[in-house]
Amino acid sequence: MSSAKQGIALRVRVAFMAVCVVVLAIFLRLINIQWIDGNRWGNLAEQNGFQYRDVKPMRGSIYAENDVLLATSVPLYRLSVDPFIIEEAIFKKDIDSLSVLLALHFQDKSAEEYKKKIVDARTAKKRYITLSPKYVTYQIRKEMMKWPIFREGQRKGGVLFERVNDRSYPFDVLGARTVGYVNDRDEGVVGLEYSFNQDLAGKMGRSLYQRISGGEWKPVNDGTQIKPVDGFDIYTTLDMNIQEIATTHLREALVEYEANFGCVIVMEVETGYIKALVNLGREEDGEYVEKYNYAIGDQGSTDPGSTFKLASMAAVLEDNKLLDLNDTLNIGNGTYNYYGRVMRDAGGTSGNISLLQAFQYSSSVGVSKLVMKQFGNRPQAYINYLYKFGLATPLNFQLAGEARPYIKNPLDPTWSAVTLPWMSVGYELKIAPIHTLTFFNAIANKGKLMQPILVKELKKANTVIKSFSPVIMNEKICSDTTLTKLYQMMEGVVQQGTARAIRDNKYRIAGKTGTSQKVKDGKYVKQYYTSFAGFFPAEAPKYSCIVVIDSPQGVKLSGGDVSAPVFKKIADMLYIRDLEMQKSILNLPDKSPFQVNIPEKNVVYAKDVEAVSKALSIPAFIQANAEWVFPVTKRYAIEWQEKNMLQNAVPSVIGMTLRDALFLLENKGFKVFFDGKGKVKSQSLMPGDKLPQEMKITLYLE
Incomplete structure (x- = not known):
């Protein structure tokens, strides 16, 4: 019995070994067919008609x-x-x-x-x-x-x-x-x-x-x-109704001015969503077609011109918060010589003008002098502001081909003594329209810098595979104080400045014109890159927009004459078709009597406010330990906040009565001259400047 069992076990082992050998042989044959002779068998299969x-x-x-x-x-x-x-x-x-x-x-x-x-x-x-x-x-x-x-x-x-x-x-x-x-x-x-x-x-x-x-x-x-x-x-995120509106009005302007190319971007302020992206270039037969993305690409990246002055003013105002828009500067006859290179204003302004007027009328001399005064000895500080504003770095836009901004710094071998003044007015740098608009959009969005978004979602049937939510690139590019001044300046451009032709009584537009003279073979030629960037309605911004028209032909070739009207036509159409936008303006609360009767420019002695309030039994909300204060209107009250008066710098007395201004300045050792009656409208010395050797100052009253 034992020998029988051994025989069976032996036969099982032999059979098992035989099966293993067969399986191994099959496996090796498969490897040979698949990997060693795979190409030969594949070619043979193809020859036999299968592939x-x-x-x-x-x-x-x-x-x-x-x-x-x-x-x-x-x-x-x-x-x-x-x-x-x-x-x-x-x-x-x-x-x-x-x-x-x-x-x-x-x-x-x-x-x-x-x-x-x-x-x-x-x-x-x-x-x-x-x-x-x-x-x-x-x-x-x-x-x-x-x-x-x-x-x-x-x-x-x-x-x-x-x-x-x-x-x-x-x-x-x-x-x-x-x-x-x-x-x-x-x-x-x-x-x-x-x-x-x-x-x-x-x-x-x-x-x-x-x-x-x-x-x-x-x-x-x-x-x-x-x-x-x-x-x-x-x-x-595209809205094809807005896309069609923008395309129609851009094409009309390009045909009228026989321009080289043009582009329009419309962005939703709060989210950064692109609602329209139009690019039209001229063909040999005179037709305009979408053949290149000038809005984001290298061919559209150039000296932006005067729209860049908004960034320069933002940097100056943020760096010196004592500056008031009514402060004055002298631009002479509208020309200024920077180290042998002459800068000229095109707007005809001259003499003493306010900071607000310098921006409204796009005075290159005025803006460059402000920048040179504030940053002439520390140009890198100015460049740092441009980075903070999102103008010097890529936006990582969802479309391939985004032009990289070209912003020089003092270590650049091409940096010269005239770089800073010319850069401050939009020359010696290159940015695409998408970068300009993103910055303007941040101003409209209370300082919040949003990344432009074109694609919201990827879907498979009704299932969302990936979503692209609004991205905040910088929570606050500048202070609320600076934002308020920038708002006022941009509205001033449209109300009484270089874009006053597009002023509207139904709603307000805030923006800036741009006219950049083009360079060919190292020389300026009579060809221009015109633009207008801004947002609307200024009372409650919903959309920001930039319009660029390159090399228009004709007599009037400024951004205010060529590009701004296209912006206005687009804005009008969007305003008409958007009832919610209209309601956002109609529902704004009316200004209270306090806001009408007490202008926020007034700077007064805190103890005077306290005494008057006590005599009239009016509650006074005065910042603790403040010496000089100015009113900030709230909905149901007025708060008096401290006006910082630097000890070793020229103080701002704009908005003060002559008595208060004399009290403050004479206590600092100034000999004060004045002209006119009323309150101080402007002063001869720039607030924030170092105290001069001759302690003389002239006040202009109105």
Whole structure:
């Protein structure tokens, strides 16, 4: 019994070893076929007429707001047939009817020609022929499946519909450079199609094909197919109504001025969402088409001109908070010589002007003198403000091709003695319109710097794959005090400055004109880059916008004459169609009597306020330990906040009565001269400056 068991165990071991050897041999053979002789067998399979080929997925669609379709891949079908597989009885019975239907639908051959093509292929035992180069839609495919012969299906009727994807753009040229397009390989070339190509494209599938007579390939349904994975859909922030409005008015201006190119960006203030992005360039035939993204790309990145003065004024006011917009400076005859290079004003201003007037009338001499006075000995401090304002670094915009800002610093080999004054008025630097607008938008957004957003979501059907929420790049680019002054300056440009032609009584616009003279071969030429950037309604900003028109032709070629009217037309259309925007203005609280009767410019002696308030039994909210105060109006009360008077600097007495101004200045040792009556409107010495050797100052009263 024991020997029998041993015999059985031996046979089991032998059988097991034999199975292992067979399995190992099969495994080694598979490795040999797959890896060592794989290419040889693959080539042999191809020679024998079989090949695995890629199957394209359906490319994702691109949408604007409210699910408006901007780009989509329409599934079309190539109609082919295997004439040899059709049963004889069916073929003879229905070939004539089928040929007539093919001729009626495609209208490229007669019924007799279609019949001959199919009969000849059947006689030659061809297993695959394309009936027409024209594609058919899914709905037509469904109808064709009811036709004679085809209704028998692929196995008996030989019909084969091969899917091909055709990229369609419902809005055609509207926003074409932003949406982009694909090449013949279904790859994105520019715009969103390129920037989000990986998300839109999906993943390739694989399917077995058989080569048949004529060198054509026929798909074989052998169950080994790997289905393609369709791409994600993109949902953008674009509003096609705003896009159309901006395109229409920009095109009209470009045609009128025979300009080289132009662009418009409309941004939602609170979120940074791009609502319109228009780029139009002139073709040789005079037509304007979307051929380059001037709003963000290198070709649109240039000296911005006077719109950059807003950044310079923001830096000056933030660095010296004692400055008042009524403070004066002398610009002489509107020219100034900086180390042998003369700067000239184009606006005709001269003499003593206020800081507000320097900005309103775009005085390059005035702004550059302010910057040189504040930062001449420390230019890097000025550059640091530009970084803080978001003007010197990339925005990481979602479209590829964003131009990198070119902002020099004192260590740059091209920095010279005249760099700072010329940079302060928008020269010797390069930024794209998208960067300018992002900064202006931050002013409108109470100092909050938002990253521009063009794409909100990636979706698969109704499932959100990825979302792009508003991004705060800097919570506060400057103080509220500076923001208030910037607001006043920008509104002043439209109310009585270089853009007064677009002033409106229904709502207010705040902005800045820009006119940059172009340089060719190292010399200034009579060609200009004109722009207007701003936001509206200024009372409760909802949209910011920039309009750029390059190289306009004609007589009046300033930003106020060329670009600002386009801005106004766009703003008017958006205001008319937006009831919520209108309500936001109508619902603003009226100013209280306190705000009307006590201007916030007034600076008074704190003890006087306390005495008057006590005598009239009026509560006085005075900041503790303050000597000089100014009123800040609240909705139901007035707070008196401290006015900082630097001990070793020229104080600001703007808004004071002559008595208070004399008291303050004479206690500091000044000999005071004055002209006029009333309160101090301006003073001859700049507030915040070091005390002069000759302690003399002149006050101008009104």
